[in-house]
Amino acid sequence: MQKALTIMAFILIVTVIFFGINMEPSDTPSDKVITIENLEEIKPVPPVDFYGFQKDLFTYEEARVQRNESLYLILRRHGLSPRQIYNIQQESRDKVNLNRMMPGQYYRIYYYEDEPVSFIWRQSATQYVSLGWQDDLLVENGSIPINKKMKEATGVIHNSLYQSILSNGYSRYLGSELAEIFAWEIDFFALRQGDHYKVYYEELYAGDELIGIGDIKAAEFQHRGQVYRAYHFENDQRRGYFDADGNSLEKELLKAPFRYNQRVSSGFSANRFHPILQRNRPHYGTDYAAPEGTPVLAVGDGVVTEAQRRGGNGNIVQIRHNASYRTAYLHLSGFAPGIRRGAKVEQGQVIGYVGQTGLATGPHLCYRLYINDRPVNSVTADLPASESLEEEFMEEFRVIIHRMDDILNQLELVEQIASN
Ligand SMILES: [Zn+2]
CATH class of the missing domain: 1.10.287 (Helix Hairpins)
Structure with missing residues (x-):
């Protein structure tokens, strides 16, 4: 003592x-x-692994469940008697369904002094079931704590962002996260060879297995020679990505494509009676009963992907705002000057005029909003906000910017290995 x-x-x-x-x-x-x-x-704590086993007392074997392999076969192979296995199955029946083990899932058998004493069934990246039979049978549902590790990634675009991310050996989740952050600044459909990215972000581990990425803390994207930087800010009141001046990187969409309020004559509906077709049909848009010739505005910055006369839609304009947002404007009487496929438009710009071309009983605009190619109700949709960071948070934010700039500035661009 x-x-x-x-x-x-x-x-x-x-x-x-x-x-x-x-x-x-x-x-x-x-x-x-x-x-x-x-x-x-x-006082030092004896090291335990993430299933809670003391490392200096237990050894283990880990493998994946094979096709047509059951708990019975696995435990028999590790020396348990049919009687023992039967008891384990009977006594654990109320707590876990051991018949639901799936090929490819990981399991471990723990040994204490060369005797198998415990079985771990890893149901998912973070969930597991532990069976122990050292004394009485113990059945436990457990979860593996997630650890975060900071990581850096850089790359130059040769074909696509996705390909660059993969050939540099980064997590595939990184590409979609990056594209999301810069969705309003950069057209990811039009990346140029030589565009580059630098990212400082969290990787999430369950034990030592990578299961995804957490927050991107800061990122730089250079597109057509212009450098964009995004900084993560989070406190109990605001959370999001901002530029160095505290402007939100998310841009908002107008709620409706008009300068003045217009009356909604027919709302978004999965099933409505169509006045001309005389049958029920989903209506994936909002109809505004505006007078013929009323100017129709682009609800956000974007690129015109369609401006033509097309069947029942009449004169239609479609605009792609970013990788996920798209809008369509139907039954126009005509197009505004310069509105054609490929044209760039700004929020609030006139793109056409209310009309009744195509299948329409009177002058109205059918306005449609798509998020990831799915039609959504523009009236009720939770559209991205673009509020900049409040002045009271700027001091805190500037400290973050300063630290992140130091990190991004010292990151060297990694060239991907040329592939054919
Ligand atoms: Zn409509």
């Missing part, structure tokens, strides 16, 4: 010296007294 105390005191002194040296002057605690009571806290 005397000896143990001496060792602990030694650890304590070393700890104090260690932290003492590393402490920032401003952080020096003046009144923190270390007593025998809280010595307990600095």
Whole structure:
């Protein structure tokens, strides 16, 4: 006991010296007294793995469930008797359905002094079931804590962002996250060879297995020679990506494509009676009963992907705003000057005029909003907001920007290995 105390005191002194040296002057605690009571806290804990097994006492074998393999076959192969397995299955029946093991899932058999004592069935990246039969049968549902690791990634675009991400060995999730952040700034359908990206982000691990990415803390995208930087900000009131001036990277869409309020004559509906076709048909848009010739506005910046006369739609304009948002404007009497396929438009720009071309009983605009190619109700949709960061958060944000710029500036561009 005397000896143990001496060792602990030694650890304590070393700890104090260690932290003492590393402490920032401003952080020096003046009144923190270390007593025998809280010595307990600095006693080393024996290392356990993420299933809770003490590493120096247990060994394990890990494998994946094979096709046509059952718990019975697995446990038999590890030396359990049919009787033992029967008991395990019977006694665990109320807590877990062991027949639902699927090929490809991981499992572990833990050994204590060369005897199999426990079986772990990893149901998903973060969920598992633990069966232990060392004494009485123990059945537990567990979850694996997620660890975050900071990671850096850079690359130059040769074909696509996705290909660059993959050939540089980064997680495929990174590409979609990046595209989302810069969705309003960069047209990912029109990337140029030589465009590049730099990212500082979190990787999420369950144990030591990569299961996805967390927040991107900062990112740079260079597109056609122009550099865009995005910074993550999060507190209990705001969360999002902003540029260095605190402007939100999300741009908003107008709620409706008019300068003045117009009356909705027919709303979005999965099933409505069509006045001309005389039958029920989904109506994936909002009809506005506006006078013929009323100017129709682009609800957001974007590129015109269609401007032509097409069947029942009449004169139609379609605009792609970014990788996920698209809008369509139907039954127009005509197009505004310069509105043709490929033209760039700005939010609020006149693109055409209300008419009744195509299948229409009177002058009206049928306005349609698509998110990821699915029609949504523009009136009720939760559209992206573009509020910039409040002044009160800017000081905190500038500290983040400063730190992130340092990180992004020192990242070197990695050239992907040429592929054919
Ligand atoms: Zn309509």
